[in-house]
Amino acid sequence: MADDIANGAASAAATDAAPQPQFGLQRIYVKDASFEAPNAPQIFQEQGQPELQLNLGQKVSNLSEGVFEVVLTVSLTCTINSKNAYLAEVQQAGIFNISGLDAQNTDGLLGTYAPNALFPYARRLIADLVQDGGFQPFLLQPINFDQIYAEALRRRQQEAAGEQQPAAGNA
Template sequence: MTDVSPADANGSAPTEQPPVPGFRILAQYVRDLSFENPRAPDSLRMDGKPAIDMGVELNAQGRPDGLFEVDIKLSIKASTDTMKVFQVELLYGGLFQLTGIPEQDIEPMLLIECPRYLFPYAREIISRASADGGFYPPFMLDPIDFAGIYTARQQQQAQQGGAA
């Protein structure tokens, strides 16, 4: 055994390869879940489709251990002209480890790619909650364009910065 690095074919020491960009999902969890069906059983026998009001919030933050927490908050309110049908609020999170990601790409990774991986699980939880609340068919969220949300947020911040 020696303390000398092996040489490549040219006799020079090999160069270190930069780490390959990637991320790992270390944990996924429900931080908060609320389902309300205040007008049951009347809300279960309504005719037609209710109006849906949906909200999406994204949050990402670094931790002292070098990992990142990403949260998706989904709020869905279904109502008719005469009654509130149901309301679901879910705060679903994940713990991520990023490796080899350039500094300028960390924010888009956390607010676009990480939520893309969390969303199908959050969607299933909301669907199951609406089914358990007595609604058939269960409420299924349409896919969310996280890149579009991120771009809109960036444009809004740029406009606010320009106005200040």
């Protein structure tokens, strides 16, 4: 019984000494935001179906040991009858702390959780910019960042596998 207690205490001490995975959000902020309506006010007279083009981007920067800045860029372009109605672009950023995780899990968190945390802020800002610009409100639909990350990871693995295969005919 005394051995069990001693082993339990040693096990607890070993668990306390091992670094526990930690993930934290320090700050969320707008890094950049812009709205352009190059053909206003004439564009308000145009009749036709608006065509929307949405582009997403993400950039991760390592600020220091275990501290990362993630910038989610959302660009929305609207054209009516081949004329630019507006361009709204937001760079929503956040500073994240990650420790106790391997590189693969860190990459996964930065590629999925971080943009999921930033997206509602970017979504609101895009909606406000478009509406404040005098256009019909635009609400971005939810985005599956897990699926986007999985697809990007699959492409990276295919590219890495392609680089490892020797070119045909080179023997």
